Amino acid sequence: MASIKDVAAEAGVSVATVSRVLNDHPSVSADARTRVLAAVETLGYRPNAVARSLRTDQTHTLGLVISDVMNPYFTELARSVEEEARALGYSVIIGNADERPDLQDHHVRTLLDRRIDGLLVSPTDGGSPLMLDAARAGTPMVFVDRWIPGVDVPVVRSDGRAAVRDLVAHLHGLGHRRLAIIAGPAATTTGRERVEAFREALGAYGLDLPDAYIGQGDFQAESGRLVTEGFLDLAEPPEVVFAADNLMALGALDAVRARGLRVPDDLALAAFDDIRWFVHTDPPVTAIAQPTGELGRAAVRALVDRxxxxxxxxxxxxxxxxxRRSCGENPTPVQRSTT
Amino acid sequence: MASIKDVAAEAGVSVATVSRVLNDHPSVSADARTRVLAAVETLGYRPNAVARSLRTDQTHTLGLVISDVMNPYFTELARSVEEEARALGYSVIIGNADERPDLQDHHVRTLLDRRIDGLLVSPTDGGSPLMLDAARAGTPMVFVDRWIPGVDVPVVRSDGRAAVRDLVAHLHGLGHRRLAIIAGPAATTTGRERVEAFREALGAYGLDLPDAYIGQGDFQAESGRLVTEGFLDLAEPPEVVFAADNLMALGALDAVRARGLRVPDDLALAAFDDIRWFVHTDPPVTAIAQPTGELGRAAVRALVDRxxxxxxxxxxxxxxxxxRRSCGENPTPVQRSTT
DNA sequence: AGTGCTCGTGGAATCGATTACATCGACGGG
DNA sequence: CCCGTCGATGTAATCGATTCCACGAGCACT
Structure with a gap:
């Protein structure tokens, strides 16, 4: 592969001049410029980004460590992140933590070794020493969706409280009184928050959230299935299950069908995170939609700013x-409490 | 961030010795080794992968350019690719072409600029000059899922012919005679192949595949919806629609429901690519499953070999x-024609 | 004791770019 | 006519690693 020296030789100038042309530095004669560009063309020269990065200490690359690539929510997030980054002249390297803190650390480490310019993370846990060190050391960083409390890093996320209130209003309006939740890991902010928001909203209607109605999931489908089975085995099963993410909702659907029960007649279902497939399931699933694309773009902008x-x-x-129809029939539009 | 010089100074040795310790070169004294390791520890030193890559001309990174991240099939592929690559000591940079040749070229170009060690591509078109040049120039490359004919590059893919024959046997056995297909882009190998396999399999039963029953899609959901609407508007609509990928099958489901029709009674549906959600749709969708994880792993092994x-x-x-149930009730197990 | 190994080590070149600094010619003002 | 300035260019240092080569010490063999 041709290097800058080859271009310089071909154009009959020094490497400095070639570099200046390539970075359009003002003081280059028109003559030299055209000769260099011609040489670039004939040799099919492309600058070596590795060498450039070593010298300039910039890679024009962002690292994105997401919790689970198989989760459509994160896939959509990754997509919008890449789009916005590309628009701003950055590439993105994606690392999939698969909800495992050890894998998350692995990816953070290799991304830092590659000297990425900045890091976008949705942490799977409460913060490993590695990540805390990186934040303290001044690596530009932004948390997206989930975050780690007490770390001085911008957070880009969506607030589901109002929507959870709307959901509970909707459920209450349909006559449901025994409401349960499949929670995410307590080590994640979203895992905790969604439970709290749900409990608060219930409280506004004088309803309780007993421990038996809080199932511990891990944001993946199988846990949703198991927790739902547990709910169905209770002496007094809930009338509604609210899954804290889309994969656990699918697991719940699975459990309900396996018993020959029906949604919403035997058990109503709602989910956090709206995904395209929820329109096509039987019945279509009522869900809380995040502005996923906007989140991804805002996160990139925040990171590039830093x-x-x-x-x-x-x-x-x-x-x-x-x-949709998974909590009961005849849905009347619900007023959002905030805009 | 500490560099190798700092470590050398701290340990009281030369940078050469530090480098030897780090790459466990045999001829280093035990004493020097422990001093260096101690210095590495106290400084929190991590080698700069950029500098190392410049010198060794290896990045230990693979580029993966996939057609569409929002397609669960490719998501799963990406996941298995990353896993296998990690096991072999490589990282993966994913580029999403979004079924657009121009984006595909963009990603190939930036990946080459970063001097990735090898490229894994599922081409969205018949082959841009850029990609052909890269292949000719000797960049290690492997095609996965889709490929470009006439280029000397290993191809890792799955052969759906036998499964398509099984599908047609299944459909024929259920009494269906008017079978239609939603095809993928003719510029892709999988787009063409699946139509041909379908036509051939029909031929074995003396059935025809008229042009009116070949709808042109682009592997994304909306096209599946439009094509299906077209089928339903025909004077003699098909009894079955076979979608050449999962997203177009979802579009088809959409179209059927929008008219208040039912699957499979009014229109049966089958899809290429089996995804988890097909179990949960109404009705569950009969599909042709690729060994996606195996494909990803095999592709990485082939690439690393090169x-x-x-x-x-x-x-x-x-x-x-x-x-499953989307082509008619009472499914009897179908014998596979090959193993 | 001299020769020839091996082993451990350091100095310095190298990878491909960017960029500070030096140089040189042309040109305008005093 | 001379000097200062500016524009265009080249030389060389630099980024952080790897690795070739040289060197000295220690050791075994003759």
Missing amino acids: IEGRPGQSVTLPARLVV | IEGRPGQSVTLPARLVV
Whole structure:
């Protein structure tokens, strides 16, 4: 592969001049410029990004460590992150933590070794020493979706509280009184928050959230199935199950069908995270939709701001309830409590 | 961030010795080794992968350019690719072409600029000059799922012919005679192949595949919906629609429901690519399952073989039919014609 | 004791770019 | 006519690693 020296030789100039042409530095004669560009063309020269990065200490690359690539929510997030990054002149390296803190650390480490310019993370746990060190050491970093409390890093996420209130209003309006939740891992912020928001919203209707109605899941499908089976085995099973993410909702659907029961007649179902497939399931699933694309884009903008020396804003966007048929028939549009 | 010089100074040795310890070169004294390791520890030193790559001309990174991240089939592929690569000591940079040749070229170009060790591609088109040049220039490359004919590059894919025959046998056995297909882009190998396999299998039963029953899709959901609407508007609509990928099958489901029709009574449906959600749709969708994980792993092994100077095998694995309820009731197990 | 190993080590070149600094010619003002 | 300035260019240092080569010490063999 041709290097800058070859181009210089071909054009009859020094490597410095070639470099100046390539980075369009002002003081290059028109003549030299055309000769260099011609040489670049004939040799099919492309600058070596590795060498350039070593010298400039910039890779124009962002690292994105997500919790689970098989989760459509994160897939969509990854997609919007890559799009926005590309628009701003950055590439993205994605690492899949698969909800495992050890894998998350592995990816953070290799990304730092590659000297990526900045890191976008949705942490699977409460914060490993490695990540805390990186944050303290000043690596530009932004948390997206989930975050680690007490670390001085911008957070881009959506606030589901209002939507959870809307959901509970909807459920209450349909006559449901025994409401259960399949929670995410307590080590994650979203895992905790969704339970709290649910409990609070229930409280506004004088309803309780007993421990038996809080099932511990791990954001993956199998845990949703197991927790739902547990609910169905209770002496007094819940009327509604609220799954804290889309995969656990699928597991719940599985459990209900396996017993020959029906949604929503025997058990109503709602989920956090709206995905395309929920329109096509039987019945279509009522869900809380996050502005996923916006989150990804805002996260990239915040990160690039930090990288380029600007402040880097935390962003919180509202989620909204999408009513379908999985909680009961005849859905009447629910007013959002905030906009 | 500490560099190798800092470590050398701290340990009281030369950078050469530090480098030897880090790459466990045999001729280093035990004493020097422990001093260096101690210095590494106290400084929290991590080698700069950029500098190392410049010198060794190896990045230990693979590029993966996939057609569409939002397609669960490719997501699963990406996941298995990353896993196998990690096991072999490589990282993966994923580029999402979104079924657009221009984006595909963009990603190939930036990956080459980063001097990735090898490239894994499932081409969205018949082959851009850029990709052909890269292949000719000797960049280690492997095609996965889709490929470009006439290029000397290993291909890792699955052969759906037998499974398509099984599908047609299944459909014929259920009494269906008017069978239609939603095809993928003719510029892709899988787009063409699946139509041909379907036509051939029909021929074995004396059935025809008229042009009116071949709908042109683009592997994304919306096209599946439009094509299906077209089928339903025909004077003599098909009894079955076979979608050449999972997203177009979802579009088809959409179209059927929008008219208040039912699967399979009014229109039966089958799809290429089995995904988890097909179990949960109404009705569960009969599909042809590829050994996606195996494909990803085999592709990585083939690529790493080429990178490390070994031959690099093309691999073709069989796909298999998974019968569910979307083509008619009372499914009897279908014998696979090959194993 | 001299010769020829091996082993451990350091100095310095190298990878492919960017960029500070030096140089040189042309040109305009005093 | 001379000097200062500016524009275009080249030389060489530099980024952080790897690795070739040289060197000295220790040791075994003759």
